[in-house]
Amino acid sequence: MKKPQSVLLLVALVVAMFTNAGCVPEKSDDAATGKVVEYSSVGDSNEWFVAFARELETEAEKRGYKLRVRHAQAKIEKQIADVEDIVSGQPDYLILGPIDTKGSARALNIAKDADVPVIVVNRDIVGKAGEDFVTKIYSDFEWIGEKMAEEIHGAFPADAKQIRVVELHGTAGGGNTIGMQSGFRKKMAEYPNMKIVASQLGDFRTDVAMTAMENIITSGVEFDAVVCHFDTEAMGAMLALKAAKRKTGSDPSKGEIIIVGNGGTKDGLKAVKAGEYHKIVSVTPYYANQVFDAIEAHASGKKLESYIRVDDIVIDKNNVDEHMDSGF
Amino acid sequence: MPDSDTPAKLLASANMQHATGGMSFVKAHSMPFFFLALIVLNSIFTPSFLSIDTLDNTLRQAFPMMLVALGMTMVISSGGIDISVGAIMAVSAAVTARIFALSVLATTPVSVLLILWMACAICCGLLAAGVCGLLNGMLISKFKIQPIIVTLIVMFVARSVAQMILGELPLSLMGTRFEDLGRLRILGAPIQVLIMIGAVAAMLFIAKKTVFARRVEAIGENRRAARLVGINIFRVTVGVYVLCAVLCAIAGVMEAARGGRVDAGRLGMFIELDAIAAVAIGGTAFSGGRARILGTVFGAVLVQLVTVIVNMNDISYHYSLILKAVVLVTAVWAQKDK
Numbered sequence: 248m249k250k251p252q253s254v255l256l257l258v259a260l261v262v263a264m265f266t267n268a269g270c271v272p273e274k275s276d277d278a279a280t281g282k283v284v285e286y287s288s289v290g291d292s293n294e295w296f297v298a299f300a301r302e303l304e305t306e307a308e309k310r311g312y313k314l315r316v317r318h319a320q321a322k323i324e325k326q327i328a329d330v331e332d333i334v335s336g337q338p339d340y341l342i343l344g345p346i347d348t349k350g351s352a353r354a355l356n357i358a359k360d361a362d363v364p365v366i367v368v369n370r371d372i373v374g375k376a377g378e379d380f381v382t383k384i385y386s387d388f389e390w391i392g393e394k395m396a397e398e399i400h401g402a403f404p405a406d407a408k409q410i411r412v413v414e415l416h417g418t419a420g421g422g423n424t425i426g427m428q429s430g431f432r433k434k435m436a437e438y439p440n441m442k443i444v445a446s447q448l449g450d451f452r453t454d455v456a457m458t459a460m461e462n463i464i465t466s467g468v469e470f471d472a473v474v475c476h477f478d479t480e481a482m483g484a485m486l487a488l489k490a491a492k493r494k495t496g497s498d499p500s501k502g503e504i505i506i507v508g509n510g511g512t513k514d515g516l517k518a519v520k521a522g523e524y525h526k527i528v529s530v531t532p533y534y535a536n537q538v539f540d541a542i543e544a545h546a547s548g549k550k551l552e553s554y555i556r557v558d559d560i561v562i563d564k565n566n567v568d569e570h571m572d573s574g575f
Numbered sequence: 576m577p578d579s580d581t582p583a584k585l586l587a588s589a590n591m592q593h594a595t596g597g598m599s600f601v602k603a604h605s606m607p608f609f610f611l612a613l614i615v616l617n618s619i620f621t622p623s624f625l626s627i628d629t630l631d632n633t634l635r636q637a638f639p640m641m642l643v644a645l646g647m648t649m650v651i652s653s654g655g656i657d658i659s660v661g662a663i664m665a666v667s668a669a670v671t672a673r674i675f676a677l678s679v680l681a682t683t684p685v686s687v688l689l690i691l692w693m694a695c696a697i698c699c700g701l702l703a704a705g706v707c708g709l710l711n712g713m714l715i716s717k718f719k720i721q722p723i724i725v726t727l728i729v730m731f732v733a734r735s736v737a738q739m740i741l742g743e744l745p746l747s748l749m750g751t752r753f754e755d756l757g758r759l760r761i762l763g764a765p766i767q768v769l770i771m772i773g774a775v776a777a778m779l780f781i782a783k784k785t786v787f788a789r790r791v792e793a794i795g796e797n798r799r800a801a802r803l804v805g806i807n808i809f810r811v812t813v814g815v816y817v818l819c820a821v822l823c824a825i826a827g828v829m830e831a832a833r834g835g836r837v838d839a840g841r842l843g844m845f846i847e848l849d850a851i852a853a854v855a856i857g858g859t860a861f862s863g864g865r866a867r868i869l870g871t872v873f874g875a876v877l878v879q880l881v882t883v884i885v886n887m888n889d890i891s892y893h894y895s896l897i898l899k900a901v902v903l904v905t906a907v908w909a910q911k912d913k
Contacts, residue, residue: 292840297743320840419892445889452841453834461632462886467623479836482749486835490758514747514836 283313283338284542287329287354289346289369290318293451293479294512296344298575299369299532303342306535310543323350330354334361340542343380344369348422355379366541371422376553381545384537384555386530388423391559392430394528395507398561399472400438402497402505402525410441410471413463415449415456415484417476423530427476427509444468449480456483464491471499478510478527485523497525497564511562513574519567527562532575605909606858606873613880613902621887629883631765635833637879638767639664639826641872643846644853645778646819648871649788651854653815654795654863655715655722660850662733663707663820664827664843669737671700671828672746672753672837681751689752701824707733708820712813737839745838748831757832767829774822775872781818782866791815795863853878856906870910877906 286303289296300316307314317333319326323346333341334357341363345351352373358365358380365380370388374380403410414431417424435441445463449456456475460483463470473488475481488495488504496503508515511529518524534557544551562570618625643660650657675681675696680689707729714725748754759766782788790811793801802808823843831837855861856877857870881902885895 292738292743292745292838294744416892445886446891447886447889448892448895452838453836454830457834458632458636458882459886461636462883463889465623465626465628465632466621466887466889468889482836483834486758486833514749517749 281311281313282340282546283315283336284340284342285333285336285338286314286316286342287326287333287344288316288318289321289344290325291321293477294575295477295510295530295532296369299344299535302533302535303538306539310539312539319346321346323347326351327353327357330357334358334363337361338363339546341365342538343367343372345372345422347420348425349373349420352379364545366538366545368538369423371426376551382541382551382553382555384534384541384557386423386557386559388426388530389430389433391509391528391530392427392432393434394430394559394561395427395474395509396431396434396438396441398507398526398528399474399505400434400441402472402507403499407440407499410438411444411469412441413460413468413470413473413484414443414446415459415473415475415480416446417449417451417480419448424476431474444470449475449477449483451477451479453479453483453486456480457487458483460484460487461490464488464493470504472505472507475506475508475510477530478508478512478515481506481508481510481524482514482518485518495523495525497522511570511574516562516567516571516574519562519564520571522564525563529559529562529570531557531559531573533573606856606870606906609906609909610873610877613877617884621884624887629887631768633876633879633883634771635765635767636882637875638771639830639843640846640849640853640879641771641875642774642822642826643819643843644850644857644871644875645774645868646822647847647850648854648857648859648866648868649778649782649791649815650722650819651851651859651861652782652788652795652863652866653791653812654798655812655815656851656861657711657726657816657819658723658847659707659711659726659730659733660819660823661843661846662730662737663704663823664830664846665737665837665839666707666733666740666827667700667704667824668827668831668837668842669740669746669839670703671696672748672831673740674699675753676746676748676751681753683752685752693753693756697828700828701821704820704824704827705817708817709813711820712816713809715816716809716812734839737842741837741839745836745841747836749835751835753832754835755832757829757835767833770825770829774825775868778868782868787811787814788866792863792865849878850875852903856903856910858910874906877902 284307288300304314317329319329326346341358343354343365345367348371355365355374367380367383369385376382399412400410416428445468447459449459464487473484475484484506485495494503495506499505505525507526509528509530511527515524515527519527537555537557541551541555647657675693678692680692683689711726711729714720715722761769790806793806794808794811827843830842853874854871856874857867859867859870881899885898890898
């Protein structure tokens with residue numbers, strides 16, 4: 248390769264790097280005044296992560312912390328590299344949103360070696376509280392799974408012969424997917440008339456869930472309810488069912504398919520209000536206060552629980568209006 | 576590389592292909608046979624497989640990948656590769672959706688004005704994709720940077736631009752007329768299938784009847800020789816990447832319409848891998864040369880068919896990956912040595 252061209256290539260690469268990392272703010276000079284907290288986000292463009300990061304930023308500002316966010320774009324290698332970068336700056340705390348239960352555990356070691364305390368958020372990770380990280384704070388996905396099973400069961404009359412459920416699950420291997428699946432199955436074991444007739448990847452994406460739903464409908468499998476691991480999947484399922492002229496709603500006696508999902512997005516809440524989406528078991532992104540409470544408690548030398556639970560609620564037609572504003 | 580092939584060698588290999596008749600008919604047409612076998616097997620094992628709905632699903636779902644793969648076939652035929660396809664889909668969908676959503680027309684009933692506005696938005700999306708293609712082609716031919724590096728850079732840039740256009744959040748198109756576009760059927764045929772037929776016909780025409788395709792092939796076979804016989808490498812390369820980008824744009828816009836939302840970070844993610852697989856199954860050589868359009872069409876349908884089979888038989892995710900690998904390996908093996 249000739250010289251000018253390699254220079255051009257280099258310039259282009261640098262440009263590419265900057266446009267890619269444009270969201271990382273410059274380190275401010277007055278960092279010494281407040282405590283510095285770094286957040287390594289999954290960095291998915293999913294609404295939930297955006298809402299969580301915003302909430303964290305607001306809370307940090309309120310309490311006088313310097314917060315920097317790095318988006319890993321759902322790539323584990325990027326998250327590891329981000330954390331390597333972060334610990335070299337010696338922040339006071341690292342908030343880690345693990346991409347993968349096992350894969351992101353390496354980030355814990357890196358932080359441990361640099362003596363940066365870690366607060367785990369969003370999902371589970373492999374590691375020991377008090378040793379590898381300070382504490383874990385996120386929704387109880389087992390509980391969400393159980394609740395979803397309960398709400399599906401509750402939508403049918405007590406003497407219903409059978410409740411056949413299609414499950415559109417989230418990204419395989421994710422702590423939230425695993426939690427919701429196991430909670431759902433655990434609760435379902437209590438209901439002898441309920442069974443899963445198909446369990447396919449929805450990947451938290453509308454298009455993937457829609458494709459899966461279309462194919463399941465065509466396969467002729469009979470089902471009465473659909474459980475989705477996120478609102479985006481529920482939207483895909485609803486689009487596919489609508490196209491197949493199947494009604495969705497809350498009344499199985501009218502032949503309506505019961506859709507219960509995990510979420511709380513604006514689109515999801517609108518669909519609940521419209522009566523097309525039976526119930527949402529929330530997965531709230533609004534728990535930045537709990538994260539900073541934990542940081543402050545740890546900083547003042549208090550001993551913390553190994554897991555701090557984030558409380559979620561069930562949203563249906565009756566209370567959807569009061570939660571409309573918290574849609575993300 | 577075919578650079579070292581002497582005319583005599585090429586002639587000999589061509590003769591060999593023609594000389595083998597009879598039983599090798601199956602071998603020569605192994606791809607359709609493999610395809611047929613898969614369909615026969617599934618009509619036995621998969622419930623309701625032999626139905627018009629399965630065909631409908633498969634074609635509609637294969638649509639974005641098929642369009643991308645058609646473009647990719649020409650790119651690979653020219654000896655290049657384009658991994659920016661998914662990002663180009665995202666940027667064109669983002670531009671189209673953002674412009675479309677600007678107007679209050681978005682949720683009004685269908686009218687001439689609405690259709691004009693939608694067409695205008697889509698044209699802007701196509702234009703944005705065209706710019707990406709132009710950038711790809713220019714960097715590759717003028718500055719002689721490896722296609723994989725150039726398209727990697729364009730991938731980053733286009734994805735970032737798409738995210739900047741939409742802000743951080745995905746843009747919901749639920750309840751707008753744009754969402755209806757994704758479900759539009761004309762005389763019972765989904766719009767995706769109609770566009771697909773048009774695109775395949777156009778690409779077949781380009782690949783078989785135009786001088787452009789000959790030039791693309793010539794560059795893919797032997798770039799130096801192509802230049803020596805007076806082919807304008809710059810123009811042809813830019814043409815190939817712009818063509819590919821425009822096909823990606825159509826795929827991106829229709830995907831946005833299908834799902835009723837544009838997630839700039841996710842739309843079209845990893846589609847380059849499926850598209851490249853489709854081209855490989857189709858038999859277009861990665862060292863450049865003849866573009867096998869129909870092969871790619873088969874390849875794209877086959878790749879999507881795996882997902883359809885997985886969904887219809889309720890095969891769990893982990894096994895589905897193995898099934899995909901087995902089908903792809905068999906398919907690639909079936910069409911080799913041709």
